[in-house]
Amino acid sequence: MTQMNADTKATEPATYMIVRGVSGSAGLGVRKYLETAQVSMSTVNFCDVAGKLSASGVDCGEVQSALHGMGILLHAFDEAAAVETAALRPLTDQYGLSLGDRACLSLAKRLHAPAVTADKQWSFLQTPEIKVTQIRV
Numbered sequence: 001m002t003q004m005n006a007d008t009k010a011t012e013p014a015t016y017m018i019v020r021g022v023s024g025s026a027g028l029g030v031r032k033y034l035e036t037a038q039v040s041m042s043t044v045n046f047c048d049v050a051g052k053l054s055a056s057g058v059d060c061g062e063v064q065s066a067l068h069g070m071g072i073l074l075h076a077f078d079e080a081a082a083v084e085t086a087a088l089r090p091l092t093d094q095y096g097l098s099l100g101d102r103a104c105l106s107l108a109k110r111l112h113a114p115a116v117t118a119d120k121q122w123s124f125l126q127t128p129e130i131k132v133t134q135i136r137v
Contacts, residue, residue: 040073040111042081044103075107084110095121105130 046067050060067074075081084106085099092102101122108115109130115122118136125132 038073039071040075040107040113041067042077042100042103042107043074044077044085045100046074048100075111077103081106081110091125091127095124097121097125105132 046064050063053063054060064074077085081103085102088097088102088106092105097105101119104117105115105122105125114131114133116133116135118134120134120136122132123134
């Protein structure tokens, strides 16, 4: 089992989960949000990242503890979230967005908050109900 500490590994899972697949310099943009805003995440995204980290030897409970320690709120992916996420599929299929991407976008819509990402494909989404904020220009 790999240990996570507050200075290194604890920030990387959050970076990845909030901004799907981001690493390196883009992580600096995420830190701004972690320090200045309430950050939320779908349990679908938590599952995706915790699973990937688990394959690398990180305990999923440690990932969960690190997120809670940073004040990140996890939102259950319930039936209403599933319906909202499914409704985004026709708008996002042409851009290759995954279920996890759509779960993140539907949570942003539900919370009336921006979806923060480094994935340029999200910027093509044309809907007034979801604001996409790029951290990598």
